[in-house]
Amino acid sequence: MIRAGAELLASNGYAATGMLDVVAAAKASRGSIYFHFPDGKDQLVSESLTLSTGRALARAAAVVEASSSTGEAIERTGEYLAEVLNATDFRMGCPVATVALEIANTDNPVLDTCRTFFDQWHSIYVNSLLRDGLAADDAKNLATMILSVIEGGLMLARTSSDTTPLIDACRSASGLIDHFTNSSPQESS
Amino acid sequence: MIRAGAELLASNGYAATGMLDVVAAAKASRGSIYFHFPDGKDQLVSESLTLSTGRALARAAAVVEASSSTGEAIERTGEYLAEVLNATDFRMGCPVATVALEIANTDNPVLDTCRTFFDQWHSIYVNSLLRDGLAADDAKNLATMILSVIEGGLMLARTSSDTTPLIDACRSASGLIDHFTNSSPQESS
Amino acid sequence: MIRAGAELLASNGYAATGMLDVVAAAKASRGSIYFHFPDGKDQLVSESLTLSTGRALARAAAVVEASSSTGEAIERTGEYLAEVLNATDFRMGCPVATVALEIANTDNPVLDTCRTFFDQWHSIYVNSLLRDGLAADDAKNLATMILSVIEGGLMLARTSSDTTPLIDACRSASGLIDHFTNSSPQESS
């Protein structure tokens, strides 16, 4: 049920994900939701996003771990996400992106889950860049850019039902970063 | 009314923008909607997005025009959008982002408006990069990355109610691009 | 619709009066409620009770006006209410009694409407008793007793589907009051 919620949220967003849809996708009964999630939709959303963001962070860390540089990690991440998009008919991209934008101007506590996700994901790239030898400031800023590239690439890909924008954006970012770290290991941006 | 719709759509997205809200914001009468927009909500959304994307494209082109390089244009665009975020309490970022993600997996014709917007915005940066001397392929890929950085940066900024991610991401991208175009004007990524 | 609500509330109380019931009784459509009563059930309840209590107060005042003594007014009121009970299959007694008891321990603003009703009804008997020559203190206390007799009598009558308790209680109260005011016009209770 949490899993079904996570998929629907990533695919359709907060408002378009009805409790009935979740229940149908999880093959559960109408009334059972409020036994497992007494606080209703927000609780289900919160737990669903906690699940899906946890997995996403683990995958992101694994890709970084398996890569010899941050640039390589970006490129691999883009390729991996492109596969996911293809495998899910362009439904699953970022687990929180749609929801985050929908509720950005509310005081919905789910927004905290989104913020935390972005923060932790950011840390993964910061650490990777530090390992690549970058200065702390450069690492922080570049990690923000990497997150942005991936999120923006996913948005373009889902909007156009085409993985090319995501692949291209990640490959470009990867190239630029490698070019930067290789050609100027001692200066700052 | 179209204007009111554009603001609400950018701020709250497709599902959370009710016809009633638009009518109230535009101080129009309930029943007049279907005189002006016989095809209902989707028509209103479509015309609203056409208006707001037109303005966004004009601004993007103007910034590019006023900049001596694409890297500078990116940085200026980030700063401009940060101002907009601040001025609108983080409501107005990309005019279509939220809507695009919400309806990405539907066959809603509004999605075409979103795609067109991204395409045209992409062209602006492609042309700018060509003017900077890049090869066609590089320009296309880099323009995609630029779009991604801006869209992703806006998402991070709106989610955290803080313009820093947007500024940092754009500045990093600008730095990398300038570094790349200056140090290696003849090679390709 | 307000009228239908008033009848259902007097008959079945707050919780058992569904919006659907009101709509069905008023032959209106499901969604029209929230056009006329944007604040929902509580607003409908409030306006319904305002209508029915207004009528009840007018009738109570008219009966007092038409009577030569408060005692006579009580007896006539009991007979009148007995007729109403018979005519409505024991559905309509006090317009607010059931609702008042149901929400007595909540902070529902409808409770104020109930309190006001009792206060104004009380005043009618206070004035009548003052006209009969009673001291202010006696009048106030006796008026409270009269209200209690009528409300209690209505409760007993509705519970037993029999108007006898109401008639008996009012007649007894009438007799006692007449006996008191006649035999001791100068002393106080």
Add this chain to the structure above:
Amino acid sequence: MIRAGAELLASNGYAATGMLDVVAAAKASRGSIYFHFPDGKDQLVSESLTLSTGRALARAAAVVEASSSTGEAIERTGEYLAEVLNATDFRMGCPVATVALEIANTDNPVLDTCRTFFDQWHSIYVNSLLRDGLAADDAKNLATMILSVIEGGLMLARTSSDTTPLIDACRSASGLIDHFTNSSPQESS
């Protein structure tokens, strides 16, 4: 569990008393209800009201026993009930009043429990008045009035969160009855 139900019913009535509330108040388990009360809510309500009305009748009888006249008994009963109201934050008044009014127009068998309660309570005052020397008819009618005064007084007190109406109504009734029985022991109302 029966005890918890009795308190909730007196306080909130039939509809607002959920099985879940009872179970929670009694610290019992959800599924155990239908082992102890196979006939469901109505059985629980019935047994709860049987318990609470039994206690109320015993107290009423005790007060009558301890009083030298029916008038005195009424006054003492009013004072006692006022204490209960104060001690329970105006939650506990008559054990059946709210429920009786809610279900008066249904064929719910619980209504019989309410009727029986009123009948037995009525008998207590009839007997007390007969002991005071009243004729059978007068005693019956006056007992009905006494019941009405107490029930009505409780309703007014709970509605206004103030014991004054109850005290005043009972005191007035007491005074009138004493005045009547003393000044005219031989006539009839």
Add this chain to the structure above:
DNA sequence: GATGAATGAGACTTCATTCAT
């Protein structure tokens, strides 16, 4: 025997849309 979980009808409410004036 007792319990956590499941069930589905029904409550209140919102929404895009249409109608009568």
Add this chain to the structure above:
DNA sequence: CATGAATGAAGTCTCATTCAT
């Protein structure tokens, strides 16, 4: 042409009741 009113499907949530362990 414009407007207040009407419409009914659908959404979130609650509840009394039953089931599998």
